[in-house]
Amino acid sequence: MTDTHDTVHALLDRSHRLGADPQNTNYAGGNTSAQGTGIDPVTGGPVELLWVKGSGGDLGTLTAAGLAVLRVDRLRALPAVYPGVDREDEMVAAFDYCLHGRGGAAPSIDTAMHGLVEAPHVDHLHPDAGIVLATAAEGEALTKECFGDRVIWVPWRRPGFQLGLDIAAIQRDHPAAIGCILGGHGITAWGATSTECEANSLDIIRTATQFIERRGRAEPFGAIVERYRPLPPEQRRARAAALAPVLRGLAGTDQPQIGHFTDDEGVLDFLSRAEHPRLAALGTSCPDHFLRTKVRPLVLDTDAGAPIDEVIARARELHAVYREDYAAYYRRHATAESPAMRGADPAIVLVPGVGMFSFGRDKQTARVAAEFYLNAVNVMRGAEAISRYAPIDEAEKFRIEYWPLEEAKLARMPAPKPLATRIAFVTGGGSGIGRAITLRLAAEGACVVVADRDAEAAVRVAAEIGGPDTAIPVTVDVTDAAAVAAAVDAATLAFGGVDLVVNNAGLSISKPLLETTETDWDIQHSVMARGSFLVAREAARAMIAQGLGGDIVYIVSKNSVFAGPNNLAYSAAKADQAHQVRLLAAELGEHGIRVNGVNPDGVVRGSGIFAGGWGAQRAAVYGVEEKDLGAFYAQRTLLKQEVLPEHIAGAVFALTAGDLGRTTGMHIPVDSGVAAAFLR
Structure with a gap:
């Protein structure tokens, strides 16, 4: 019999190692799982259990309390009552009937891919290199070229029960495979042991990274545009300090926000290149990315060294246009069942020559949004280097941004404190x-x-x-x-x-x-x-x-x-x-x-x-x-x-x-x- 403590300890150690490296996954992104034998508190007999990262946790800081604990036999019985992809959201409630004892943390939407895949250990991650292949226009062919039959392409599907079934079928039908590339999304890997699973995850990331470096073309973002060239450090920080309150006020038109600023070299280089307006307009792709960064950023088109009053005036103009565009996006895709529009202000504002401003309900949310957009820039760079960046379409982004399950998750958040956002x-x-x-x-x-x-x-x-x-x-x-x-x-x-x-x-x-x-x-x-x-x-x-x-x-x-x-x-x-x-x-x-x-x-x-x-x-x-x-x-x-x-x-x-x-x-x-x- 597997010792429960050892199983959980190994899972947490693996999660911490994977979550500590941003090349493997982003903050609070992805999930890991392990299966083992526990004791049924009613019968006293052995029972096969699944420990999986619960909803909203972060791999790098995961604790035992952040794991959902479910019975494998009940999870594996769920396909028999699955009503189909049009009603797959109903299956989230079914996870509650699979919990072992008190069940630990709330199971996430990704629980199905961990419980239905017939491997004792599963990792689902969002590495930049994996998302490059997932968002490349020829992603399926490139995945085949990169991995052969060791890693299998899975076409885009919104996270949920059907995606779990799809991955389980891949794992069953391809016994030599160690994982898969999820179109528009990320990667999933599995293994017979925790060590093997982690090694397979890292193998996929390393192989994809080397493939992109070997096959990619130089300067995928195009030539440097002189008017967008980064300002000297002291000058751009002074300009950022002058712009930050103005942009925070605009971004807080609907709800007050906390801001974050970064002039990371990756962002500055992206904004200095000819292709950045086209690529920024396409938005991000991985669901974790655009849930944090919104469907697309607000991008200023002023010269890096333009007079500050002109930059501020243009920011106000573009903000008004952004709000109109976002409202139109909502109207294009909303149905009678859609949650109300949450706010039409940008979460990311890009200023050529200066850097990136990001906004959220607290500092951590704003900072993480910036980290996610930098991930997205890395993905765009890689996808453009080996193919063409082709994120999931706008309608699919809306389905996730205004997903009733996402709305329910937001509703469960604790009420803000009196001075929140101040x-x-x-x-x-x-x-x-x-x-x-x-x-x-x-x-x-x-x-x-x-x-x-x-x-x-x-x-x-x-x-x-x-x-x-x-x-x-x-x-x-x-x-x-x-x-x-x-x-x-x-x-x-x-x-x-x-x-x-x-x-x-x-x-x-x-x-x-x-x-x-x-x-x-x-x-x-x-x-x-x-x-x-x-x-x-x-x-x-x-x-x-x-x-x-x-x-x-x-x-x-x-x-x-x-x-x-x-x-x-x-x-x-x-x-x-x-x-x-x-x-x-x-x-x-x-x-x-x-x-x-x-x-x-x-x-x-x-x-x-x-x-x-x-x-x-x-x-x-x-x-x-x-x-x-x-x-x-x-x-x-x-x-x-x-x-x-x-x-x-x-x-x-x-x-x-x-x-x-x-x-x-x-x-x-x-x-x-x-x-x-x-x-x-």
């Missing part, structure tokens, strides 16, 4: 109140830029939040206009723009008037008054370009309205910030940008300002021990409760999460009740 930029985010704010905004679904003068602190907090799909660190001195502009550019390049800015960076020097130096005055006004102005100005520039509105929140202070002793420079700078809130609320409202403030007081624990000497100074003023300062502040309040950084973060969330969407120009006190600081 991009937050928090100054002073590396410690204290700023850290608490970044953690809260990220927890509520925002992508966060942790901006701080202390590079190590920014890196530490960004890592605490998660990887670069969630948070990035940016080192910035908010008193430096060029540095602030560069930091906002970094945000737009990372996530597509900026929606929510928190002016939190600050410091305090507590001295009586006669001991306050000009330097004391200047540094506090420079960081808080000037710094907030510089950040708000650059952020507003990006927000206005996006056309999506936004939020700017100032972390001010109770001291902006309360006159306390020995605190002139700090309190005056905070009063400056407080009035910036009012002034900017009045000016930016026409753009849908709301500007509000939070007035904390007595935030001692976790505060970078208090830890940097401010606590000792204030304790001396009030005649208490520094360790007792937080309790002292609490006792002078109406609520007698200490204020923590998390409470300030909660106020920022309340102002920006949507329930106060008609509020601007307001200051929220978060001070446990200081009557002298009540706003009047």
Whole structure:
């Protein structure tokens, strides 16, 4: 009897190796399976089982929990009740009756090809080299030329039960075959052992790659077009930063999006060549590709070095045309049973000389869309080198894009968090109140830029939040206009723009008037008054370009309205910030940008300002021990409760999460009740 643990362990190891190499398959693409003997929990006797990657998983990170577990005898009995290709979608529900015990993950649409093929181990992958043959105009003949009888051509068929039957018939009728090329789609391989199956998958990929290299012609994308030649790196990154908010706003016309930018050499070369407009218009082919990238990209036709205003104007024109074309595509193919059109905006925008912008419901989705389109570029290159790129036709793409099963999969996704698709930029985010704010905004679904003068602190907090799909660190001195502009550019390049800015960076020097130096005055006004102005100005520039509105929140202070002793420079700078809130609320409202403030007081624990000497100074003023300062502040309040950084973060969330969407120009006190600081 095969040990269940060993079978699953070998399957996971194989999946991880295959999924770790993008030459083998794309993120979340493909699936693997293994058969073995388990124990029937009812009879206690042996039962043949299939472990197969479940719906929505990724091979490179697959765990045992991501495997669907089904009984082989029940799977093999399904053809007897199969109602035919016109009703094959009904068979997905039938998989539930084949589950073993609790069944593990939900079975995917590809379960049939794993369960019906009479081989203990099966891999289904989407390697670029395999899809080259699958999308070449003479794909069947080229597959024969490349592999002989070892790998068999299977004409295009939408993934499902009938495709599983087709592959099972290929495997049964061609005993010498190790796998097949699925027209328009990818590859499937099998083996008697996990090791043999993996070796066969890699053999197909390696052989196809060598065949394409040996047989392919040079420059399949045509000659370089001078007007599309890539700009120098620094220039194209600057242009990308200027374009990103505009394109994100256009791509978010129907639903808000997060953006991603890449100037990968493969993309730049493709866009510099004469054939790129024709090939881009054909769209992608592999279902995994166009479900992520949409039926085709939006391609700008401006010169690489054209004035930026001209490029933006042309982008707006082409976006309007794209939306009209997409709506027409939907009307051409939709039936009474089709789901409603999900949105007419592009997921991929290609800008010659600059690179590729991609968009999705979160950063990972946007990034993966770019990876998939780069896969598609590689496929186009290979197919044009050995033949002619001939993806599946538009009607078939629509059938998959608006497949009821795909719609059901989307409906099962969890509801988005309150700040999903929002991009937050928090100054002073590396410690204290700023850290608490970044953690809260990220927890509520925002992508966060942790901006701080202390590079190590920014890196530490960004890592605490998660990887670069969630948070990035940016080192910035908010008193430096060029540095602030560069930091906002970094945000737009990372996530597509900026929606929510928190002016939190600050410091305090507590001295009586006669001991306050000009330097004391200047540094506090420079960081808080000037710094907030510089950040708000650059952020507003990006927000206005996006056309999506936004939020700017100032972390001010109770001291902006309360006159306390020995605190002139700090309190005056905070009063400056407080009035910036009012002034900017009045000016930016026409753009849908709301500007509000939070007035904390007595935030001692976790505060970078208090830890940097401010606590000792204030304790001396009030005649208490520094360790007792937080309790002292609490006792002078109406609520007698200490204020923590998390409470300030909660106020920022309340102002920006949507329930106060008609509020601007307001200051929220978060001070446990200081009557002298009540706003009047």
